[in-house]
Amino acid sequence: MTETATLSHQDIITTKDLDANDIETILDTADSFKEISTRAIKKVPTLRGRTIINLFFEPSTRTRTSFEIAGKRLSADVINISGAGSSIVKGESLIDTAKNLEAMSPDILVVRHNCSGAPSLISEFVNCPVINAGDGMHEHPTQCLLDLLTIREHKGSLKGLKVSIVGDIAHSRVARSNIQAMQTMGMKVKVVAPPTLIPVEIEKMGVEVCYDLGQGIKDADVIMILRIQLERQNQGLLSSLREYSNYFCLTANHLANVSDDILIIHPGPVNRGIEISLDVLEGPRSLILNQVTNGVAVRMALFYLLLGESDANSN
């Protein structure tokens, strides 16, 4: 009689692999996991004896810590490897690194890399599940799932919601993962940015394009602000940060004309005053810290679903 939960894929590389059922399963499971992080003793024995390796070739505070905490709250042993302190600097190839880690029998590999496709490549050379923790300009599926959990918590359900994604769409793995998953869940997505930050032919993904912030967020239920990636702003896509900020920084003025229960989310890290003003960032509609809390729950849910328990029956 036990209800069971199953995911259709063993690796979490792209949100294209997740159907509506998978996403609901992950969000429901994450919702149940939230309670553990509110206890005095924030730990359950579920993944005792399992090994999770976090392989991070690119800097990260939130995502790496979040994966580490998620693993530890499930009692798994979590090992962190960063690009700078590893044999990568001695010239070891990605595939060799993966094969060598595989030889130490990890149960899950979490991979972040600045090259799109790296986690997918690694998954071909290891037997354990691989979770993409952000690869280049490709995808960031766990960020997307925590965004969806945060939205669902505040709106009740996802279907039919209108989301405006504002900012550097062209370089954003968060935008791509979200556009795909949101459409799977029956949400309507609009992208809002200057033309140079919108990829050509994005209409083919089924999103609406808007070049004006006020227009773009007018009837939205959710505004997702993206970080202007300062490290990628030497390509002449913007004449200046100040100009971008004049036209696309979300401020209290914009919020005067939108619905009162609009939600504002941002994947972090935030450039205060560039893509979002200080008062909006810290205002009542901003769910940015809820997102971080939900990130731990979503990652616990994925660990559990990818290698939790079998459904043997005992009363």
Add this chain to the structure above:
Amino acid sequence: MSTILLNEKEITRAISRISHEILERNKGAENIALIGIRTRGVTVSNRLKQKINDIENADVAVGALDITLYRDDVGTGLQKPQLKKTEITFALEGKHVVLCDDVLFTGRTIRAAIDALMDFGRPASVQLAVLIDRGHRELPIRPDYVGKNIPTPKSKRVQVHLKEIDKEDKVIIIQEPEK
């Protein structure tokens, strides 16, 4: 093939008797907390709470426990039990906790539940109330309050149906189909 072991009236009487026993043994309703093990243990705990309220006009604390994360049958199968919420909103310190479940069988669920409880705090005592004890224990665990003892062959399945979930009250025993 199924046989009815308890009907609606008998279930109601069992709940009523267990409520009296809980009150007698703990000398009243003070400091009692009922914690139901998901799914049907929660229904049992809610009925006990109601009955105790009828008898002593006392409002005892109730909580719900999902023991999935504490189970000992860890494997790598793709089928995972759907995790439900644990809701214990009061401190366990000083409380006499009565764990409630529908069927007591191997005792492994109760072992997991006790482990889970200890992560929430240090109750004054933990007692166990079950609607059916069907035997075949694999761990040194015994119930304090039992609706009915039913010796059963291990190959058969005992199912508890409760109105809140299954639209009717009955306990049945089913012969598993030959595999």
